[in-house]
Amino acid sequence: NAGVTQTPKFRVLKTGQSMTLLCAQDMNHEYMYWYRQDPGMGLRLIHYSVGEGTTAKGEVPDGYNVSRLKKQNFLLGLESAAPSQTSVYFCASSKDLSSNQPQHFGDGTRLSIL
Amino acid sequence: KQEVTQIPAALSVPEGENLVLNCSFTDSAIYNLQWFRQDPGKGLTSLLLIQSSQREQTSGRLNASLDKSSGRSTLYIAASQPGDSATYLCGSGGGADGLTFGKGTHLIIQP
Numbered sequence: 442n443a444g445v446t447q448t449p450k451f452r453v454l455k456t457g458q459s460m461t462l463l464c465a466q467d468m469n470h471e472y473m474y475w476y477r478q479d480p481g482m483g484l485r486l487i488h489y490s491v492g493e494g495t496t497a498k499g500e501v502p503d504g505y506n507v508s509r510l511k512k513q514n515f516l517l518g519l520e521s522a523a524p525s526q527t528s529v530y531f532c533a534s535s536k537d538l539s540s541n542q543p544q545h546f547g548d549g550t551r552l553s554i555l
Numbered sequence: 556k557q558e559v560t561q562i563p564a565a566l567s568v569p570e571g572e573n574l575v576l577n578c579s580f581t582d583s584a585i586y587n588l589q590w591f592r593q594d595p596g597k598g599l600t601s602l603l604l605i606q607s608s609q610r611e612q613t614s615g616r617l618n619a620s621l622d623k624s625s626g627r628s629t630l631y632i633a634a635s636q637p638g639d640s641a642t643y644l645c646g647s648g649g650g651a652d653g654l655t656f657g658k659g660t661h662l663i664i665q666p
Contacts, residue, residue: 474653483559483658484644491651499652531598533653540586540606544646544654548598 443467447532447547453555454522462517464532472535473515475499475507477528481546484531490515512539522554557582559647561657568638569665574629576660578645583623586648590619592631593642593659602643603630635664 444466445466454460464473475487486499488507496507504526506518519526529551533544556617558581568574578588590600603612603619605628606644611620618631642661646654 471619472651476653476656484646484654484656486653489651489653497652527573533599538586538651540608540648541604543587543589543601543604544648545601546591 445534445545447530447550450548451551452458452553454519454552455555456522456524458522459518459520460522461519462530462532462552464515464517464546465513466515466532466534466536467513468534468536468537468545469512470534470545471512472537473509474533474535475505475515475517476531477501477535478531478549479528480511480554487517487530494555511513524554526552527554528552557585557647557655558657559657561645561660563642563660564588564658565661565663567663567665568635572635572636573631574635574662575631575644576632576645576662578628578630578657580626580628580647580655582649583626584646584649585623586650587629588619588621589646589648589654590617591644591646592645597640599644603648636664637664637666640664 447489461467474489476484532547536542561662590602616633642659
């Protein structure tokens with residue numbers, strides 16, 4: 442029962458470096474989301490996808506790009522990392538928009554930008 | 556824009572007490588409301604989901620209620636245990652663009 446899997450779990454980057462966070466779900470869910478969690482700010486939506494090949498901006502999209510080439514994967518990219526992007530990143534998925542469908546979360550990626 | 560507030564921000568109670576965590580939201584046009592538990596350094600574990608047409612949901616010692624007209628949800632924990640210590644988050648679902656979260660209630664149950 443893998444559910445939502447995020448890789449890597451931890452990463453330290455230098456300012457200006459790039460990296461990609463991978464989210465994979467094995468539940469055949471249509472909707473996928475990337476959130477960031479910062480102390481005192483709660484979780485905020487970065488980008489989301491309503492199906493394979495689609496992406497949309499959330500509340501805090503600047504500095505990030507995403508791709509959903511395969512239904513089961515949702516990638517979050519940082520082209521030029523900045524210290525302000527130090528955060529814990531969570532991926533989530535849901536089956537559809539029915540009101541009885543919960544969002545399922547991964548265990549998070551802890552990212553530090555020096 | 557939906558705003559979600561959780562009160563209190565922190566709570567410490569002796570083991571065995573019943574307690575209530577509060578969540579309020581500004582836009583009543585929600586699909587559902589989810590309550591999560593988050594342990595330190597871990598991800599979010601879904602506890603309860605209340606659909607917009609429902610008034611409450613129960614799972615074991617947990618009971619969540621929803622009052623859309625007043626923009627409030629409560630999470631009731633009966634007979635609290637030290638293992639219930641965690642941060643509790645509520646998230647309102649309004650559509651395709653994910654959940655809007657409160658900042659959470661940090662709960663400590665004293666043995």
